[in-house]
Amino acid sequence: MSGSPYAPHTASETTAMLDAIGVDSEEALFDIPESVRFDGEFGIDAKSEQAARRAVASTLADNDDLTEFLGRGHYDHYVPSVVDHLADRSEFITSYTQYQPEVAQGFLQALFEYQSMLVELTGLEVANCSMYDAATALGEAATLAERLRSISGTRVLVPDLLHEGRRGVLDNYVAGSDLTVETYPTADGNVDREALTEQVDETTAMVYAENPTVRGTIEEGLDTVGDLADEHDALFTLGTDIVALALLEEPASVGADVVVGDGSALGLGSAYGFGLGLFACRGDRELLRQVPGRLVGASEDSDDRRAYTLTLQTREQHIRRERATSNICSNQAWVALRTAMHVASLGPDGLVELANDSVRRARETAGRLDELTGVQAPVHDRHHFREFVARVDQPAEAIAADLEAEGYAVHAVGDHEIQVCVTEANEQALDGFVAAVSEVVR
Amino acid sequence: MSRQQERPDEQSETLTFEQASWVDPDGDRYEPLLSEKGSETVEVDSELPDDLTRDSLELPNPSEPELARHYTRLSEMNYGVESGPFPLGSCTMKYNPKFTEDLAARADASIHPDRSERSTQGTLGLLHELQTYLGDIGGMDAVTLQPPAGAAGEFTGILVAKSYHEANGDERSEVIIPESAHGTNFATAAMAGYDVVSLPSNEAGRVDTEALEAALSEETAALMLTNPNTLGLFERDIEEIAEMVHDVGGILYYDGANLNALLGRARPGDMGFDVMHYNVHKTFATPHGGGGPGAGPVGVTEELREFLPDPHVRATDTGYETHTPDNSIGKVHGYDGNWLVLLKAHAYITRLGDAGLADASAKAVLNANYLAEQIDYEIPFGPFHHEFVASAGEQDAADAAKRMLDFGVHPPTTKWPEIVPEALMTEPTEIESKRTLDQLAAAFNAASASDTDTIEHAPSRTAAGRIDQTSAARNPRLSWQALDDEE
Amino acid sequence: MSFDIDTDCRYLESHEWVRPDGDTARIGITDFAQDELGDVVFVELPSEGDDVTRDAEFGVVESIKAVSDLYAPVSGEVVAVNERLFDEPELVNDDPFGDGWMLEVAYEESDFDGLLTAKEYRDQTE
Structure with a gap:
């Protein structure tokens, strides 16, 4: 095992190639000064495929086998096998960005379909073909607000209960701009609309709200938030996820200008936070020219047949450089492909049913936990989607640790608050989970 | 409706x-x-x-x-690495080993990011090993795996540089970038709030040290370089360049796009770079997925370790844990990055080991040089490494590329870098055999020999004919709803 | 190849023209410029009532592969914008000195000092 197993050269071929070039050795092709040559070792032994596979798998096996009741913005739904098999077709997964559209019609059409699904789900006219994750999509929405001429404000208002990862990324995305991030209060999990009204004025660039919220509550009266942003010439950005979009109020109908959020709830399992950033926005001329990320458009080929291509690329870094709408290049196209496949496999019936089940499961599970001594659930007197916060008499961290010992993972989100997320991926374990909770909360 | x-x-x-x-x-x-x-x-x-x-x-x-x-x-209707040669310059389109996909599909690889550390020792262990591998490969003291793509890695690295300067009470305003650099470098610097100073190349296609001297000042936060550069040329003056940048208190940033040329032979850390990103979807064979996902880990010197993103994985006496570096820049991804991509990169490095990695570079450089010998287009700059930039001469490079599609191969990157007129930026990678390279060269030469009318009307043998970019941009139809409205 | 040049216009080296018409002047880009750009797909212009400043950027013209800044040959308030360009950017290619005009600006006569004449501009592009 002296070489790369994926380099096909035989010794005689290598010699023939060196001869053709006119050098004696591969070494002679490297024009690297002696002083910066590396002659050390990394100490990584080459392995057979079988041994490499075993090595990685054996480390992975150190992860505990837990049934997760975890969410807070990143969700595990059952992904049908058909998605794995189709998305893993090598023509898709081993292809590159579609800079030669004539040989990339398949992926372009799939991304065009993905964009169209988001247009339907959000009610907005434009969706890009992916951002990294919900957090970076939020960051991009904020810098979009700053670029819009119609917006003169610089304050970005976000709920005090924003997921810490999203807040952290947002802070970094605005670090190079004139924007500042401020929080507004929530009341019983949802936007405190009175308090928000006090904070929004003409210095506001963007108002951000989520539906469902990070604590699983479903917002009420988001249209008033839309109106508020509109009255003060601020962008209204709504954070959500691909399943919730099928059931909850359509973002366009509550006045959302931009929708961001997580798309990987469909198409990808938990994957340790590996995600897909949704990004959709209104389609008026000003926004269209400021959208971050890649866009696939329909056009015609030389025979006047419909064909697809990346378009409006002058927004992007490879043409506009330091004046690009974003520095994004590699995105999450393959995850978008998977998400589109999953949406299509569910169809509108299946997707709405999944969303309705998410409401039911949260309600029923909260009800079951509430019956236990030492638990009050849900904490918030709201409707819930997939997940809810429960109050526990014991310290939450201890409860979470005890549950982990029983084989279950939950979030500890406050001194005496745990958060529980239920989907079809863990529903079959609910009885055991409720029994375990009843044991550990005593 | x-x-x-x-x-x-x-x-x-x-x-x-x-x-x-x-x-x-x-x-x-x-x-x-x-x-x-x-x-x-x-x-x-x-x-x-x-x-x-x-x-x-x-x-x-x-x-x-x-x-x-x-x-x-x-x-x-889609062309991937397994469809045929894919010599797309700067993109390092390698074969993506199948066993890495099987590992990524394992149930114990798909866990929620908010789990406790004690229950995720396998994932943390693999991340820590990968940090170590990448640190060793790049000659860096500490590595973060959080950035989800190369451009996100750049952003992370430049934020680290910014935080470093700020921690020294040093407000700097400029980032210097060679004219021939990847567009993301410019966009990243602007995103981090810096003014971009564009650096011309010298006649040999390398950094013009006199121009660099003139551009450097107390305002210089960083110089972003890739080495070998976008022409495939090694910046032989790199140590002098590093000294010049460090003399004014600047940070030297390495764009890892071209790291496949150097594996086991040279390390950015040894050349004087302070920060670098790795494109694991290039160098370490994770699939590009039609545009992503990638991953853009960032390596830094000891001095900059404290600024790395939160959380960072470290070893303890009994296993692994995450911690927040003392002066962390915070977060660049909602969680810990593109985990499944990182897992595949780890598996690839594990399989190849020292010998395989060094051979990958050797064969990548051998293939580029051999292919260059076989093609008729002029190649103005050398000696190059894993990629070369040919000129289509009197032809429009974009047209020449469309003609190559007719021969069943994917064309090179076109019209960039601009220092070569009508550029054909070509990177065959180590995966092609001599026979495939000969076929690929024949496609280059057939395109080169084609008359203007032929190349302007190419391709003619692909799923779609030449696609009208003007119509797409003048009349954006970005969804099936828009197509319905049009009817 | 020769390009149209309008002798009633004055020019900037960056290929913008200005043609006085009473109290106002129209601004656009030259035939040479539109040819260099290729198919124009988008034009970004200021709004009526905005001010433009001599030699400063006032907008952007985009083709498929390039983005170019537009520079104002004269200073003054924008009194009209060619809104047709928003839906028909091809007018810049088809008729750069006519229907492809961009702005109408209230200008000062003295603003013309230092602008290229048609002959000087022709010499520059040849």
């Missing part, structure tokens, strides 16, 4: 030829959109109050067999 299409079994008349033929070569499409194959509108009923829900939802409703055929047809 609903575009319910009639299905063949609902039709009473005899099928026309077009309806009968499965593939419609003369129609206005190759594979209908999912929406055209049949959509359904459902009224949304729910236990929730009506004012909290949407009214209806219209989406395609294919059966699983229909879905499988749809995406199989689409895949047949």
